[in-house]
Amino acid sequence: MNDLIRHERQINQQLARYGVRFGIYKNGTFQERLFPFDTLPRIITAEEWEGLRKGLIQRVNALNCFLRDIYGEKRILADGIVPEDFVYRSPGYLPPCEGIKPPKGVYSHISGIDLVKGKDGVWYVLEDNLRIPSGASYPLIARGLCRRCSPETFRHNHVVDNRNYGELLRRTMDSVNTGGINVVFTPGRYNAAYFEHSYLAEKAGAVLAEAGDLCVRDSTLYYRSVHGDEKVGAIYRRVSDEYMDPLCFEPSSLIGIPNLMTAYRAGNVAVLNAFGNGVADDKGIYYFVPKMIRYYLGEEPILSNAPTYLPIDDKDLKYILDHLDTLVIKDVAEAGGYGVVFGSKLTKSQLEELRQTILDKPRRFIAQEVIDFQDLPIMDEGKQVERKADLRAFVLSGAEETVAWPSGLTRFSRNPDSFIVNSSQGGGFKDTWILSR
Secondary structure: OHHHHHOHHHHHHHHHHHOOEEEEEEOOEEEEEEOOEEEEEEEEOHHHHHHHHHHHHHHHHHHHHHHHHHOOOOHHHHOOOOOHHHHHOOOOOOHHHOOOOOHHHOOOOEEEEEEEEEOOOOEEEEEEEOOOOOOOHHHHHHHHHHHHHOHHHHHOOOEOOOOOHHHHHHHHHHHHOOOOEEEEEOOOOOOOOHHHHHHHHHHHOOEEEOHHHEEEEOOEEEEEEOOEEEEEEEEEEOOOHHHOOOOOOOOOOOOOOOOHHHHHHOOOOEEEOOOOHHHOOOOOHHHHHHHHHHHHHOOOOOOEEOOEEOOOOHHHHHHHHHOOOOEEEEEOOOOOOOOEEEHHHOOHHHHHHHHHHHHHOHHHEEEEEOOOEOEEEEEEOOEEEEEEEEEEEEEEEOOOOEEEOOOOEEEEOOOOOOOOOOHHHOOEEEEEEEEOO
């Protein structure tokens, strides 16, 4: 480990040269920043990873069943497991996707599941990210730079090789490909995550394309190459639903592909991840995932949700209002660590204002118990200190199998008093070592 610490400055300089940045839009402005890397890895034993792996696969399989059901037969609504009105009022539910079955029936091909490990030793799922989860490239390239700087470290530690992510992504795309080339679709080089888009395209052997490189003709998506138009069989999109097709969603979008929904609806192209997935990673729908696992798979959940309460339920609402000063309140429409409020940090007047907002818009929020999750050591100005950290695990689902990548993005807070680890809130990241024995 000491050898890696010695090379921290060099590794971060290399990451900056590669353009490893993170960006987010907030209040109409765009913020972009470097994503600092800490060389002390998070270490997960082989036995612990096996339990996580099974739980992640189980959870993503159930979420895929839910998405197929919600845009199809809607059995889970008819049986009263999830309230019908709760689903249809979700900001992520897209009526244009009704009745569309994506190629091979897979909706969430690349899932980012955010977890924390409590001080009780239990792993808790905090969020399911099923739209365009980002971050796999960061531990991938950081591991490569660490290997280059300190090969001895990896010769003497039994760390599972994580360099197969590009191959897993390629296999996932190939398994749902309708006949044609694989494309990674990016909004362009000025996007803060452009590095990741281009890096993953290279690793997966896919074509990196922008809106001007693609067109739809006769309900088929084509890539305009120097050799003529080539049919696209699978497109891994890194653009939000609302901007993907200006003729179906946001008409002002300049980064989308006109008539893409026509090709998708006709079954002529696989879109990774599928349109409409936002209904399943709604923070309110999260509450029902354990019930989904029991309903669709007939199994008990392996991974635990954080204890969560819904204001739309009278019993839960009473509990929330009685314990508002000890709970964390999350706005279901926000992301990146925004819209998260810790009741313990509010004044009496702020608590009263929040109480009234929850009463006025109960579907907008969830409440959770504050999990005292583990701190991990990081290097801060040459000293080892401890900070809160989470783990984003990546699960890839193809036509034949669902696989949990034996790695992940560990994010940490650089603020000693903060539980918010999101990159957009100034956090950094670590490599995640899964031990082979």
